[in-house]
Amino acid sequence: MGEVIVITSGKGGVGKTTTTANVGTALSLLDKKVLLIDTDIGLRNLDVVLGLENRIVYDIVDVVEGTCRPNQAMIKDKRFENLYLIPAAQTRDKTSVNPEQMKILCEELKKEFDYIIMDCPAGIEQGFKNAIAGAQRAIVVTTPEVSAVRDADRIIGLLEANDVHNVRLIVNRLRVDMVKKGDMMNVDDILDILAVGLLGVVPDDEGIITSTNRGEPAVTDAKSLAGRAYRNIADRITGKEVPVMDLEKESGFINAVKNLFKKK
Amino acid sequence: MKKEYVVLKGARDGVHVILSDEMPVRLLMDELKEKFEQGRSFFSQGSCHITFMGKAFTPSEKLKLETEVAKTLSSCDVTVGYESDTVSDEPVVYTNLNEGYTKFHNGTLRSGQLLESEGNLVVLGHINPGAEVVAAGNIIVMGAAKGILHAGCTGNREAFIIALNMSPTQIRIADIITRPPDNDVRSEILPEKAYIKNETIYIEDYLTKI
Structure with missing residues (x-):
């Protein structure tokens, strides 16, 4: 029996979709059977980030309305054996699906997969309610900004009110140099405010932009620091104990190497 | 409660027997028989028309x-008909490709927009990625076609698509679906035509063929 995990944030643009793509891919590389469901109906992105846009025939609305079977809507990722995607509909809106239908769908699909990861839309309206309906676990993504943390706090409250109690936090796009100078909130500040368990910290990484544009998740890049952070997060989801990377040391080392080359 | 796969309904033109399409007909025969048995006294009252739908x-x-009707309701005066004889559920294949209804759309279609036509369709603008155009007949795009294009959607495999810049996410003609190769690099952009030959969608340079 699998587990349904919703990835949410409240605020837009903090990296929910990128996190879903990378964590999902990393889990599938750990030999888990993973299904990603894009619940952002009308503004779908997950298919683009995974590079699967041109394979879409059926979507989540077709599944819910009974136009096709769930298996027909699943896009199998050629590159990763165990990774499947059910895309969102683009020409419909969030009201095409209701939480009750999502719950039934999740119950059914749980039998087939180890992990079902829901990519939640920004906001707290119908789309959010659909995404969390069938979830047992939630991963809240935030960036080290006051506005994102404020929204994350609101989301954690809403998740608890909807009986999702297993909530963990990912701090995304952390910049060690700014934290050091005191220009950016550090992870401990955020944890003090939100008071939830930390699932991982992902450093700000330009490589993420190129990898999402190319449709290739960063976890496949052995050199990417962010990719490594996502792999660690996937390990922690499966229950393995992995220490949080010392970003200061890592990025310090990388910068040192870079500087070395620059001098030449 | 047990799910009912056979439902009997009284209507102005007689009795409608609605069979669920989730089950093959042969598995519904017992339930149908039972329903007819229950209603035997009703059916024997006079003449009645039964419509299966x-x-x-x-x-x-x-x-x-x-x-089954003849067996179970042998003593009753009943006639049998089918809904699909009168109004078909299946959309009729659109064949009027050369003349007939044509919709013109002025302007660019953006992501999330869906444009449908019961006949042919001409788009005077671009079709951006994420937008979808669906036509029962041919599709002509006077611009860049980057979204999903579906011509002959009711099943006409003769339908074609022409675009000034053919770079779609996906092309569908009738029931055949294709997508461009993953590393599609072209040196120059020319008008192209997509059509079906031997069950496969072909795309070829349009200008040199006329």
Whole structure:
């Protein structure tokens, strides 16, 4: 029996979709059977980030309305054996699906997969309610900004009110140099405010932009620091104990190497 | 509660028997028989027309249903018909490709927009990625076609698509779906035509073929 995990944030643009793509891919590389469901109906992105846009025939609305079977809507990722995607509909809106239908769908699909990861839309309206309906676990993504943390706090409250109690936090796009100078909130500040368990910290990484544009998740890049952070997060989801990377040391080392080359 | 796959309904033109399309007809025969048994006193009151509906029936299914009616309601004055005889659920294949209804759309279609036409379709603008155009007939795009294009959507495999810049996410003609190769690099952009040949969608340079 699998587990349904919703990835949410409240605020837009903090990296929910990128996190879903990378964590999902990393889990599938750990030999888990993973299904990603894009619940952002009308503004779908997950298919683009995974590079699967041109394979879409059926979507989540077709599944819910009974136009096709769930298996027909699943896009199998050629590159990763165990990774499947059910895309969102683009020409419909969030009201095409209701939480009750999502719950039934999740119950059914749980039998087939180890992990079902829901990519939640920004906001707290119908789309959010659909995404969390069938979830047992939630991963809240935030960036080290006051506005994102404020929204994350609101989301954690809403998740608890909807009986999702297993909530963990990912701090995304952390910049060690700014934290050091005191220009950016550090992870401990955020944890003090939100008071939830930390699932991982992902450093700000330009490589993420190129990898999402190319449709290739960063976890496949052995050199990417962010990719490594996502792999660690996937390990922690499966229950393995992995220490949080010392970003200061890592990025310090990388910068040192870079500087070395620059001098030449 | 047990799910009912056979539902009887009184209507102005007689009795409608709605069969669920989730189950093959042969598995519904027992339930149908039971329903007829229950209503025998009703059916024997006078003449009655029974219309089977809920799905499209094959000739062998029709025969099965008619035999069942003749057997169970042998003493009653009933006639049998099918909904699909009068109004078909299946959309009729659109064949009017050369003349007939054509919709013109002025302007660019953006992500999330869906444009449909019961006949042919001409788009005077671009079709951006994430937008979808669906036509029963041909599609002509006077611009860049980057979204999903579906011509001959009711099943006409003769339908074609022409675009000044053919870079779609996906092309569908009738029931055939294709997508461009993953590393599609072209040196120059020319008008192209997509059509079906040997069950496959071909895309070729349009200008040199006329």
